Amino acid sequence: xxxxxxxxxxxxxxxxxxxxxxxxxxxxxxxxxxxxxxxxxxxxxxxxxxxxxxxxxxxxxxxxxxxxxxxxxxxxxxxxxxxxxxxxxxxxxxxxxxxxxxxxxxxxxxxxxxxxxxxxxxxxxxxxxxxxxxxxxxxxxxxxxxxxxxxxxxxxxxxxxxxxxxxxxxxxxxxxxxxxxxxxxxxxxxxxxxxxxxxxxxxxxxxxxxxxxxxxxxxxxxxxxxxxxxxxxxxxxxxxxxxxxxxxxxxxxxxxxxxxxxxxxxxxxxxxxxxxxxxxxxxxxxxxxxxxxxxxxxxxxxxxxxxxxxxxxxxxxxxxxxxxxxxxxxxxxxxxxxxxxxxxxxxxxxxxxx
Amino acid sequence: xxxxxxxxxxxxxxxxxxxxxxxxxxxxxxxxxxxxxxxxxxxxxxxxxxxxxxxxxxxxxxxxxxxxxxxxxxxxxxxxxxxxxxxxxxxxxxxxxxxxxxxxxxxxxxxxxxxxxxxxxxxxxxxxxxxxxxxxxxxxxxxxxxxxxxxxxxxxxxxxxxxxxxxxxxxxxxxxxxxxxxxxxxxxxxxxxxxxxxxxxxxxxxxxxxxxxxxxxxxxxxxxxxxxxxxxx
Numbered sequence: 001x002x003x004x005x006x007x008x009x010x011x012x013x014x015x016x017x018x019x020x021x022x023x024x025x026x027x028x029x030x031x032x033x034x035x036x037x038x039x040x041x042x043x044x045x046x047x048x049x050x051x052x053x054x055x056x057x058x059x060x061x062x063x064x065x066x067x068x069x070x071x072x073x074x075x076x077x078x079x080x081x082x083x084x085x086x087x088x089x090x091x092x093x094x095x096x097x098x099x100x101x102x103x104x105x106x107x108x109x110x111x112x113x114x115x116x117x118x119x120x121x122x123x124x125x126x127x128x129x130x131x132x133x134x135x136x137x138x139x140x141x142x143x144x145x146x147x148x149x150x151x152x153x154x155x156x157x158x159x160x161x162x163x164x165x166x167x168x169x170x171x172x173x174x175x176x177x178x179x180x181x182x183x184x185x186x187x188x189x190x191x192x193x194x195x196x197x198x199x200x201x202x203x204x205x206x207x208x209x210x211x212x213x214x215x216x217x218x219x220x221x222x223x224x225x226x227x228x229x230x231x232x233x234x235x236x237x238x239x240x241x242x243x244x245x246x247x248x249x250x251x252x253x254x255x256x257x258x259x260x261x262x263x264x265x266x267x268x269x270x271x272x273x274x275x276x277x278x279x280x281x282x283x284x285x286x287x288x289x290x291x292x293x294x295x296x297x298x299x300x301x302x303x304x305x306x307x308x309x310x311x312x313x314x315x316x317x318x319x320x321x322x323x324x325x326x327x328x329x330x331x332x333x334x335x336x337x338x339x340x341x342x343x344x345x346x347x348x349x350x351x352x353x354x
Numbered sequence: 355x356x357x358x359x360x361x362x363x364x365x366x367x368x369x370x371x372x373x374x375x376x377x378x379x380x381x382x383x384x385x386x387x388x389x390x391x392x393x394x395x396x397x398x399x400x401x402x403x404x405x406x407x408x409x410x411x412x413x414x415x416x417x418x419x420x421x422x423x424x425x426x427x428x429x430x431x432x433x434x435x436x437x438x439x440x441x442x443x444x445x446x447x448x449x450x451x452x453x454x455x456x457x458x459x460x461x462x463x464x465x466x467x468x469x470x471x472x473x474x475x476x477x478x479x480x481x482x483x484x485x486x487x488x489x490x491x492x493x494x495x496x497x498x499x500x501x502x503x504x505x506x507x508x509x510x511x512x513x514x515x516x517x518x519x520x521x522x523x524x525x526x527x528x529x530x531x532x533x534x535x536x537x538x539x540x541x542x543x544x545x546x547x548x549x550x551x552x553x554x555x556x557x558x559x560x561x562x563x564x565x566x567x568x569x570x571x572x573x574x575x576x577x578x579x580x581x582x583x584x585x586x587x
Contacts, residue, residue, distance in 0.1 A: 035569050043576070079448075081428060244459035316427045317425040340579070
């Protein structure tokens with residue numbers, strides 16, 4: 001089933017993922033984080049039946065919940081800052097001895113929530129996006145990187161599916177796990193199957209000339225290495241300048257890097273061009289979802305530039321009420337738009353037939 | 355009771371009292387306190403002075419600062435010790451502190467500098483850091499929020515005690531054996547233009563809760579529409 005039959009365009013989902021990830025990456029203000037988390041949960045709930053690989057990503061989400069809990073525990077037991085002391089652990093306890101503060105617990109909960117939000121966004125997009133369709137949207141020169149990326153994204157769900165199949169097969173043979181020693185009958189075939197799949201995939205890619213050098217003009221061939229090194233050095237310098245606060249010079253350097261990237265990515269006449277049977281087009285539902293994601297993303301970026309406190313929160317040394325930017329919170333509701341754009345299965349199949 | 359027995363009892367009781375006296379005398383000697391001073395220059399016109407008493411022979415400078423009772427935020431750098439991010443309201447949050455100890459790309463951007471007097475009026479930067487530097491009786495430590503060279507007047511432990519509000523003798527051990535709480539005082543008014551943030555107003559908080567409730571309602575509607583789709587034949 002392609003993504004067109006399932007609903008939204010891959011570009012829409014990727015834009016939605018970027019917009020939904022921004023508040024968690026920009027700071028730890030719990031209110032925008034909560035708004036985004038609610039919106040993401042709503043979208044996941046609405047799309048759970050339409051997402052073909054949703055079940056395969058559930059173990060990753062469970063793992064994220066576990067890590068969110070561990071992050072809270074770790075922060076509470078190792079960070080000593082904060083004025084609201086809950087209790088004090090004996091000082092003879094290594095690492096964790098000392099006062100446990102409510103400030104540290106709250107910061108741990110917020111950080112765990114941010115981590116969970118990012119994983120939920122990533123897992124949902126990975127489950128609903130049709131990756132072959134997404135790959136076809138990339139420039140020809142990025143195809144090698146894109147194929148490698150798609151293989152990496154498919155690794156986790158494939159492993160989960162293989163694990164389930166192996167477990168079912170072993171249980172049909174009377175296998176009953178009782179302890180750590182009993183995992184060998186599961187892990188050995190899993191490893192063997194994984195290696196076999198990797199070799200088959202490598203052979204398939206090799207037979208299709210994956211990674212073969214592209215024929216380019218002789219003059220360009222000689223200077224390509226030097227230009228690549230210079231552009232990478234400029235990009236590195238831009239990152240350093242940005243880190244030390246030289247924003248203006250860093251912006252100029254980044255513009256140079258972007259210009260060089262666009263020049264390199266321009267369509268080459270000597271390359272064999274990919275053809276499309278049906279060029280992808282954005283539908284009305286895509287436009288609505290893109291508008292929602294755009295509003296949320298723009299609000300976050302605007303808040304980052306004009307009101308950074310609306311995205312940041314530090315509960316140290318005293319607990320305070322986080323800053324509230326109502327427009328920012330309201331804009332995050334736009335992320336909920338895809339939840340109302342799921343088509344009933346009957347309509348979907350009908351449109352697929354048309 | 356015979357005379358010999360009475361003499362033995364008397365001698366025994368004298369020995370017992372002597373022993374008890376020795377124990378208490380020894381305990382009193384052990385309870386002798388050491389004092390160190392802490393000066394905190396917030397860089398905005400305010401300065402805090404604290405006189406801290408401690409029983410140990412020596413403590414670390416970070417422990418002295420912690421015992422001063424000032425609100426303190428530090429981050430741990432493992433074996434390198436702790437870095438001071440914030441004292442009271444001055445400084446930066448731990449996330450920024452972990453990167454560059456509150457400094458930005460500007461060479462003059464301030465950070466918490468830890469200095470100690472090597473001679474009257476000569477404040478020396480303690481490059482070992484507050485976790486590795488030991489504080490002994492009579493030392494005066496200073497923390498200055500600046501990006502340049504710290505400028506502080508000459509200061510003795512008596513000056514710090516006076517400025518911290520101690521009048522007369524230095525505080526001694528309480529009757530129950532407890533170490534006295536540190537004397538502390540902040541002088542000067544902040545000349546910083548940024549006023550203390552009182553947090554959002556009640557109306558804004560209600561508005562925020564309403565927006566979150568709207569998004570929650572949207573989630574409910576989305577989940578409900580999914581249930582309806584499932585119920586369709």
